[in-house]
Amino acid sequence: MSDLPRKAVTRTAKLAALPLGIAGRATWGLGKRIGGKSAEIVGRELQQRTAEQLFKVLGELKGGAMKFGQALSVFESALPEEVAGPYRAALTKLQEAAPPMPTATVHSVLEERLGDDWREYFLEFEDKPAAAASIGQVHRAVWHDGREVAVKVQYPGAGEALLSDLTQLSRFAKLLGPLIPGMDIKPLITELRDRVAEELDYELESQAQQEHAREFADDPDVFVPEVLHQSEKVLVTEWIDGIPLSEVIADGTEEQRDRAGQLLARFLFSGPARTGLLHADPHPGNFRLLPADEGDEGGEWKLGVLDFGTVDRLPGGLPPTIGRSLRMTLEGEAEAIYGLLCGEGFVKEDIELDPDAVLEYLLPIIEPAEVDAFTFTRDWIRSQAARIADPRSPAHQLGKQLNLPPSYLLIHRVTLSTIGVLCQLGATVRLRDELESWLPGFLAESETAEGTAEGTAEGTADGTTEAPEECEPVADGTAAQA
Template sequence: MRFQALPRLARLSTIPLGIGRRMAVAGGLKALGRLTDEASLDLHERTADQLFEVLGGLKGGVMKFGQVLSVYETVLPPSISAVYRERLARLQEAAQPENAARVRQVLEDDLGPDWQGLFASFDPEPVAVASLGQVHRAVLPDGRPVAVKVQHPDARAQLLDDRDLTVFAMRCFTSVIAPELDGRALATELMDGLAQELDYAQEAEAQTAFRTGFLDDPDYVIPEVMLQEGRVLVSEWVDGTPLAQIIATGSRDQRDRAGLLLTRLMFSGIPRTGMMHGDPHPGNFRLFDDGRLAVLDFGAMYRHEPDTPSPLHKWMLIHLAEDPDELVAVLRELGFLRPGVRPDGARLKALFEHSGKAVQTETFRFDGAYLRETVEGMTSSMSVGLSLAFPPDYVHAQRALGVGIGVLCQLEAEVPFQQEALNWLPLGD
């Protein structure tokens, strides 16, 4: 760990220490029979406030920790999940902006000393601050509004620092608040995929590919890439209501509409573009009043190897297996079972039982209970799960699909999940 990371580690260490103190107090009150619902709620509110204060002031992987956790908070008990939902969802839209002079330096270094001439106007105040960069609103000389994404100048160095810090923070937090989640594994896999988000040229290529693949679809809006140089990416500006707002106050029609298009995006991305959106958290989507869904941020992508089975194809075949014997046969055919392994089919069926509910009916209502049951079921069957050899591409796509399903649960959307999957996956091949 780099020396410069020590102050950040000191800030992060206050999280598990604070949680530990509050849980000790809660344990003492419970032992004395004095732990009221109000006292328990107050303890969780203090914890959530501390998380927002500490994580919101940091960038890099630590901010990503907050974003992922804000999706997975639906696995928490209903009595306390609302506390974390409001605080942690704010991490998706709020972070401290970079110093204006440092932003101008990045623009000058990568677009040239006359960069201001590229725009009729440029707002120095960012409209959004993400974990590795921030977005400014600007207007091109021809009058078109654009979003100018500028990478934080120290993002790469902070990403290196954040690897150990993020794993540490997520492991400490989930071990106390949500022990069903493997915080270390989640954070490690997350950090492994973060480095590609620093490559804006690759992001521009992915965004352009998605725009081409969805250009004739009237239900989606993919902003056009106008310019990309170094750590700067200029895209067409899009409006719409942030999905986090739909989650908080949206109508039933808005929730179901957003859920339908998010589901379709997950399953149709690979057939249409050869890629799958790898970071489908609420901050990356906007819902228009006419029902269209805008898709943003193509930094984290799953890129599918051509002429190979899609990992989502595999996911569906596994979850559509009707009995233990069929499931074992499917897993063996797909290469999930090593030669010589003789698994317990019934326990393997239990491993996938809850997560497969969404594809067992024509329509399915996602909610927090479904996600909690899925995580708890996978945890209780984890020992048999260790006998499976999950391919790397499956793990990557599964994380993206898992985050997307987490958002569907936040939306409490009712969608034809099964049919959308079958529309795009060649299960008969």
């Protein structure tokens, strides 16, 4: 294929083809029905053709368009099967592969960033890419010291492409909405756009990956490859083989699925506690299931983690509010959880809700934390999505009145995406074990200790007293009685 399309008019035309194509195929479907084909058969054909066009356009454009496709792909498990089926194969392709950029372009980037003698860095370099992602592609090579490496090369013009795509996609948000019924597409696109600068900066990515590699160097469950070289548009890291999570989802054994799910949950919650960073791009293409190291007791699979281009910086780990609110909800403390949500800005000061209704809204969502082991399934997440998306349901009406503070946006998306992957895996996970080990505030004992150390005052929404009937934010972020 030609080089990465960079002209705004070219990219806009391709993206415009998505909603126009959907409308055209709808007209085609109506004609087929008039011609005698059943609505069900026509609908299936229509979805299949739409899925094929979606991959073709997003994959060729790479940039923000492909990033959007990857973000959507982890939510497909929440869709009704009649909608999810045709999209699954097309969207999953975006997690692992995309049309490559020309070899000459790859060489020119390496020459520009590593120098005319760039080949001296490598004993071997494979021109054919091993993987392609939204802003760069990966080549397998052998470093000058004999180690196998992954060489990530950023697409020329990737920054302009990302911004252009996401600007255009935000304009089409309403038309793209039917791709994922029940999901508000525009905030997702806005949040992706906010992360563009970080993802383009390979120095930031290198720092985040090195921090994880150091912390997990001797970990029996998680492996993060070391960074060997970094420049503006080139990143060289250790190579890891293993089974991509997308293959485990498609063909993995029950043992592999459960192990991958457990380790994914462990990495999600332990990473911020151990590194102060949250890996914020949890789609299956960024994970590998690796055989255990020789000599490891038990010989279980390890989780290989890739791509640290998008991280959330959480110096104190995940906010204790998350653990506290989970615990309060599980314990049925309606007044306390409502007070905490008010104090943190999840309920705006001009909104008044029934604490019992809020508790009833939250309980089904946190079911996985209520039991020792929970099996994540597509049926379960679909039932949750349907409950919240149905305009006639009380959950939908209440959910519209809740607010998501900006500091929680990325945490929320990462958590939802991880749950989506767990449901794709169909994994049975001891989630409560991970919450107790790594989530601040989830255990009452740890919160008591924190409260003593900080001199928590009576009347704050920390679960130690009854929450107020009405709450308004005060300067320290707690909930005070109006």
